[in-house]
Amino acid sequence: MTTSPTFPDFKPLALEDRDTLHQRLWQYQPNTSELTFINLFIWREYYNFQWSVVGDCLLIVADCEEGPFALQPIGPEPRGAAARDLLYWLRDTRGVASPSIERADQRLAHELQGCGEFVVEPVRAHFDYVYRSEDLGSLAGRKYSKKRNHISQFLRAYAYTYAPITPSLTDDCLALAEVWCEQRLCEDDISLIHEFRGIRDALNNFDVLHLEGGAILIDGKVQAFSLGEVLNETTAVVHIEKANPEFKGIYPMITQQFSEQRWQGKVDFINREQDLDDPGLRHAKESYYPDHLVEKFSVRLA
Numbered sequence: 001m002t003t004s005p006t007f008p009d010f011k012p013l014a015l016e017d018r019d020t021l022h023q024r025l026w027q028y029q030p031n032t033s034e035l036t037f038i039n040l041f042i043w044r045e046y047y048n049f050q051w052s053v054v055g056d057c058l059l060i061v062a063d064c065e066e067g068p069f070a071l072q073p074i075g076p077e078p079r080g081a082a083a084r085d086l087l088y089w090l091r092d093t094r095g096v097a098s099p100s101i102e103r104a105d106q107r108l109a110h111e112l113q114g115c116g117e118f119v120v121e122p123v124r125a126h127f128d129y130v131y132r133s134e135d136l137g138s139l140a141g142r143k144y145s146k147k148r149n150h151i152s153q154f155l156r157a158y159a160y161t162y163a164p165i166t167p168s169l170t171d172d173c174l175a176l177a178e179v180w181c182e183q184r185l186c187e188d189d190i191s192l193i194h195e196f197r198g199i200r201d202a203l204n205n206f207d208v209l210h211l212e213g214g215a216i217l218i219d220g221k222v223q224a225f226s227l228g229e230v231l232n233e234t235t236a237v238v239h240i241e242k243a244n245p246e247f248k249g250i251y252p253m254i255t256q257q258f259s260e261q262r263w264q265g266k267v268d269f270i271n272r273e274q275d276l277d278d279p280g281l282r283h284a285k286e287s288y289y290p291d292h293l294v295e296k297f298s299v300r301l302a
Contacts, residue, residue: 007054008089010061013044015205021051024058028074029232031294032105033128033273035074038209038229039239042198046191057082061090065190068096072104072299079108080115087301101299102126109297119300125277128294129285130235130269136288137264139256143289147252154249158218162257165213165225170203172222173215173242177203180242199240202227212236214258216243216250223247224254228262228270236263237271255288 002020005011013021022037033039040049040060047062057075059082061068068090073082083101090099101108103126112118139147154160165173177199186192202209216224224243231237238258243250263270269291275282 004053005051007052007059007085008093010050010052010059013040013049013051013060015041015208017051018209021058024074026232030074030105031128031130031232031235031271032103032296033231033237033239033271033294034071034103035105036229036231036237036239038202038211039237041209042202042239043194045197046194054082054085059086061086068094069099070101072101072108077107077111080112080117083108083112083299084117084301087299091301098300102296104297104299106295106297108299109295112299117302119302121298121300122295123298126274126296128271128274128296129288129290130271130292130294131288132291133236133259133263133265133267133270135291136255136270137260139252147256147288150249150252151256152249154247154253157249158247160223160253161217162261163215163217164262165206165211165215165227167206169213169215169222169225170206173213173225174200174203176222176225176244177242179244183245199227199242202240212262214254214262216254216257218247224250226254226258228258230267231271234267235269235271236267237273239273 002017004020018037025035025037047064050061052059057073057079059073060071070086070090073079087099090096109120113120177196181196184192186196202211211227212229213225213227215222226238227240228236228238241254243254259270272285275285
């Protein structure tokens, strides 16, 4: 395991940190999609994630185009002192005029809301959508009739196979991600560029990261894939889902198949992350009828 830096020293997040950080994150049993090593690894270049330890708490800071911010201190209560020290460090050492902890979970929000030192506010754009795994795996009932119709159209038009992703399929998944990126003009969107780089690095380190994945193959070629992992003892999280839109109905197909084949009967819930206030993404996530949303908060000094 990596030697842990001690606050106020920080270390850039790297693959070698996987075991150390995963152990701390899993011990916390998070319910927000950000708090997994795989998610942090995928987005490490975009956010320039760095980490440190103070007492029993893991600290993670980001320094991206939007400016520096912190993720929540990850560890046992009480965490008020760690949150305060982190915010003061961002202000006094990093020169952030209005330092903040972003995407904090409800546990930390409840802990800090009674404290006069902090302002705690919900951020709807960051709320995670969480579904019953049985719902996504079966798509049963009237409310999912449109999804089943799309899948029926897909099944009538194409002969497919579903396969769990193994290292033998990662190159084919990466080739599809490259095509997807070209179709979306990734070179004009820095976040999409970094997402593609993160997908590439995740697929190239599939076994080391302990990724879970599923793919739809048509004529032996990967045309859709999904990547995720176990988030906590009752919930899986899907980090990446890509498909070739030329195959009508393939998106609901990979969503249903990955949910049924990998997660149904293994976990109760599937977290499919946030919508970032994108109207199209919000509509897509709501169309699968989430069981609940996981609230996230911004924390600032009062």
